Amino acid sequence: MPHAYSQAKKAHESGNNEGIRLQKILAQAGFGSRRKCEEMILDGRVEVDGELVTELGSRVDPKRQEVRVDGSRIRLNNRHVTLALNKPKRVLSTMDDPKGRYTLRDIVGDKYERIFHMGRLDYDSEGLILMTNDGELSQHVMHPRYEVAKTYVVTLDGHLSGNVCRRLVRTGVQLDDGWIKLDQCSIIDANRETTIVKVVLHSGKNRIVRRIFGAIGFPVRRLVRTQIGPIKLGDLKPGSYRVLSDAEVRSLSKAVGL
Structure with a gap:
């Protein structure tokens, strides 16, 4: 069976316009202008499904294929979101509490579908908690093999x-x-x-x-x-959160082997 990217390449060469241009995907992922992303491709920094891509105009199916830049995987699912939250004291590191105590859900609400915390802080501790609805990223962050500092x-x-x-x-x-x-x-x-x-x-x-x-x-x-890992609390106020940038998610993903 031909390699997935080889199939996409053949489709492009035969005039099939399915998929998204690779430089557009890179630009959407925060790597800069399309011109800069084209230079990255020509410089041999981009892989699709493990194959080096150095030709412009190649198209990729972001739902089925994996794109890496300088060895780091790009998150292509726009529905995924990762948050940095500053947990105050006397807040439970959980989404629900039968006793009615204050939880992380009281801070982030129901805006994000299936979002969950990656790790915990005890009830009286404060500071940075990461949350995501990206199951693969969550598993890697919490897995003992990839314990980040x-x-x-x-x-x-x-x-x-x-x-x-x-x-x-x-x-x-x-x-x-x-x-x-x-x-x-x-x-x-x-x-x-x-x-x-x-x-x-x-x-x-x-x-x-x-x-x-x-x-x-x-x-x-x-x-x-x-x-x-590479994600800092910074000046985030207690009881508030922010969405991580694409660059931050890439650096976190790289730190946990993605």
Whole structure:
């Protein structure tokens, strides 16, 4: 059976105008003007179904075929949307709650069909949660194989020394379910009563940051997640959300192997 793109190419050469011009798809995906997208094709940066495309005028069926630029897959389904949401404290990381407590649905409403959160923050934690109705992207973001780095700003009870911070990166700490290490730990501010630290780790285990610092005698007063992979919380206000740009979705997709 001929390769899917080979079939499309033959259809184009025979005068069949089915499909969408490749440079138009690239432009719609946010890669710039059609002229710039044509240059990308001519430079050999674009693949369709695993085959390099260097000819202009080629047409693609976005419902059936896969397009990659510089090895990164382009999301072609316009119905898919991915959101960055700033979860306040005392909001459940779920879409519905039988007890009537405030949930993510109370923030995003019913505007987006079948949208769901990728990962969670506990009830008293704040910050970045990603949501999408792209099932494939969601599976990759949450799969242990593709655990992306997550960044937190954490306020602790007590004065944490730099040596302890470095030890959490170098050797880690033993919890009930095994040893765990931080990827990065840096002190932002400290006094006799509290310490503010920035931590980065890949683990997606439940309440992992609180458990790590609780295990060494530094209870968490406040926890804010500020970044997931390449996506940053930025100046997004608590209780609000924004739609990720095409470039952000591409960078997130690349980070999780899509």
